[in-house]
Amino acid sequence: MEIVLRELQNGNVAFGIFCLIAVIGAVYVLFSKNVLYASYGLLVSFLGVAGIFVFAGGEFVSAAQIMIYIGGILILLIFGIMLSSNKKAGKGKLNIENMNKVFSLTITVSLSLLLSLLVLTSKFNTKSFKPQQHIKNLGYNLMTDSVLVLEITGVLLLMALIGATYIAKKDE
């Protein structure tokens, strides 16, 4: 929150716009009546988050966000929506029913207020360090310190994808 305030005080309008885009997309996901439109709202939200990453100094993370989330996860989700929609329901097959709306909204607002209060009251050590060559250092760090984690995640991703195709394949 402190970071947000500082960026806004510096007159950084674009940062505020990206924040707004992300939150509006998420709210649209919450309130839309159609699963497909909700996934489009999710796309808008992901784009906003990618913009925020750029302002937080993570250019590579931002590019990875666009490629992995929008290029991978969202396409998978849309395929899932199309494959799992109920044909018998006819025209309203993409509609979604909500349940205990009041309860969830109450929880949301209270959780949001609680977290905001905690963030506002706590002091973070946010003095700036000198800018560095982020992407180069990121690559060095990825290949030296955290190379084991990198390999493990690669194997995990491979296993997950093979398992997913195996689960989803048609039975004989």
Added chain:
Amino acid sequence: MSAMLFAIGFAVIVTKKNLIMMLMGIELMLNAVNINFVAFSKFDKNPEQGQIFALFIMLVAASEVAVGLAIILKIKKYYENINPEKLTELKN
């Protein structure tokens, strides 16, 4: 900001009667956590750690969505719906 995104994701999970929408809510919450990791890595001595953490969170989210959608398709074939309120076979 990140707290708001997290709360909205939680609300999506609680509210929706559709397994795919619940997956979307999980994605929103993971995004909120990622924002915090990257934002605070800016003020760290070595800003790579937080960003690498965020990257690994993304990868795990991708694999999680793949497996989740495969399971959802199987459930859909078996029960003909994906409403978690109606999947009550284990209750009795």
